Amino acid sequence: xxxxxxxxxxxxxxxxxxxxxGAVNRNFLVHAEGQAYVLKQYATASYTPEHIAHTCDxxxxxxxxxxxxxEILRNKAGEWITPIEAELPVSQTMRNxxxxxxxxxxxxxxxxxxxxxxxxxxxxxxxxxxxxVSGEHQLRGSISEKAAYNSGVLLARLHxxxxxxxxxxxxxxxxxxxxxxxTESLLHRAEQVRRRSAVDxxxxxxxxxxxxxxxxxxxxxxxxxxxxxxxxxxxxHEVNLLFTPEQEVAAVFDFDNLxxxxxxxxxxxxxxxxxxxxxxxxxxxxxxxxxxxxxYTNDLTEAELALYVPLRRYYALTRHWPIQQRYExxxxxxxxxxxxxxxxSDWWEVHGKTVTERLLHIWARCQRKTLDGETSF
Numbered sequence: 438x439x440x441x442x443x444x445x446x447x448x449x450x451x452x453x454x455x456x457x458x459g460a461v462n463r464n465f466l467v468h469a470e471g472q473a474y475v476l477k478q479y480a481t482a483s484y485t486p487e488h489i490a491h492t493c494d495x496x497x498x499x500x501x502x503x504x505x506x507x508e509i510l511r512n513k514a515g516e517w518i519t520p521i522e523a524e525l526p527v528s529q530t531m532r533n534x535x536x537x538x539x540x541x542x543x544x545x546x547x548x549x550x551x552x553x554x555x556x557x558x559x560x561x562x563x564x565x566x567x568x569x570v571s572g573e574h575q576l577r578g579s580i581s582e583k584a585a586y587n588s589g590v591l592l593a594r595l596h597x598x599x600x601x602x603x604x605x606x607x608x609x610x611x612x613x614x615x616x617x618x619x620t621e622s623l624l625h626r627a628e629q630v631r632r633r634s635a636v637d638x639x640x641x642x643x644x645x646x647x648x649x650x651x652x653x654x655x656x657x658x659x660x661x662x663x664x665x666x667x668x669x670x671x672x673x674h675e676v677n678l679l680f681t682p683e684q685e686v687a688a689v690f691d692f693d694n695l696x697x698x699x700x701x702x703x704x705x706x707x708x709x710x711x712x713x714x715x716x717x718x719x720x721x722x723x724x725x726x727x728x729x730x731x732x733y734t735n736d737l738t739e740a741e742l743a744l745y746v747p748l749r750r751y752y753a754l755t756r757h758w759p760i761q762q763r764y765e766x767x768x769x770x771x772x773x774x775x776x777x778x779x780x781x782s783d784w785w786e787v788h789g790k791t792v793t794e795r796l797l798h799i800w801a802r803c804q805r806k807t808l809d810g811e812t813s814f
Contacts, residue, residue, distance in 0.1 A: 453465050466569065508567060667699075728802075
């Protein structure tokens with residue numbers, strides 16, 4: 438891998454160490470010639486080079502617009518993406534290509550002789566190199582109100598910039614009857630191995646809960662079509678944010694799940710991930726996060742905001758990552774995803790209307806502040 442960095446990026450005698458981040462891909466800290474970088478190895482089973490190249494283009498545009506996005510470095514060929522197989526002998530490259538199209542082809546052609554402890558696995562996937570950004574993580578459960586507010590401000594600024602990006606794709610949520618049918622089928626698969634582990638027991642409990650909750654839902658799949666879809670970050674939460682000692686956002690990274698959807702769905706997903714404390718519900722930081730977002734989203738309307746919680750609930754109940762991957766594509770399932778399969782909670786079903794009322798109250802206050810020229814924090 439050191440040879441690859443030297444050949445394709447001109448980084449000589451690089452020191453590479455593993456970073457404990459990432460649920461799908463692998464990240465490495467690189468020191469070379471007095472500079473620090475982050476090297477990311479992508480799994481071809483999860484991401485295509487074309488998609489990641491597009492995310493690099495987006496990050497370049499956002500950085501050019503003045504947003505705190507790390508600089509991605511092109512290789513000597515002027516490309517964002519460097520295939521790892523470029524370093525392999527011709528015979529190994531041919532074996533890799535022979536495995537294409539097979540769901541387990543990538544795994545089947547791994548050669549232990551190309552792997553080194555603590556370094557990327559040669560022959561698998563592709564790489565992206567970016568400059569290291571110094572900063573601090575805010576830990577879930579203890580995110581300060583100032584950091585929460587500034588995270589909301591940055592999400593609003595991202596959405597504003599990304600709304601103007603071309604080629605946004607239509608967004609549609611699964612119709613309720615289709616979601617019920619697919620969930621029943623997935624539960625049948627999961628029940629067959631329910632006693633295999635505690636994770637499987639929990640997965641079955643989650644699917645049973647979702648089935649019951651969906652039977653009481655109104656079909657909102659058509660409602661989502663009324664909200665314009667745009668490019669969004671796709672995985673905006675505290676793990677992908679770095680902060681300064683003053684709790685300003687130093688960097689936002691990991692645009693790998695860049696996608697098109699209504700901005701409100703991304704906002705609600707971020708709010709749920711960052712500030713949900715299980716059965717106790719939302720922490721107060723959630724409302725500081727929304728205030729920052731609302732304060733800098735000038736075209737947010739009361740009608741759009743009233744849909745945020747209902748659409749979030751519908752979207753969460755009708756999607757089953759990573760449970761779906763665990764039972765439908767087990768060869769591609771990563772055991773690191775076990776931690777995301779957690780016991781179900783009805784907190785949103787019980788408190789959803791109260792959350793909406795509070796968001797609307799904060800939105801109205803932000804409208805008054807905008808008129809008066811006030812700011813927070």
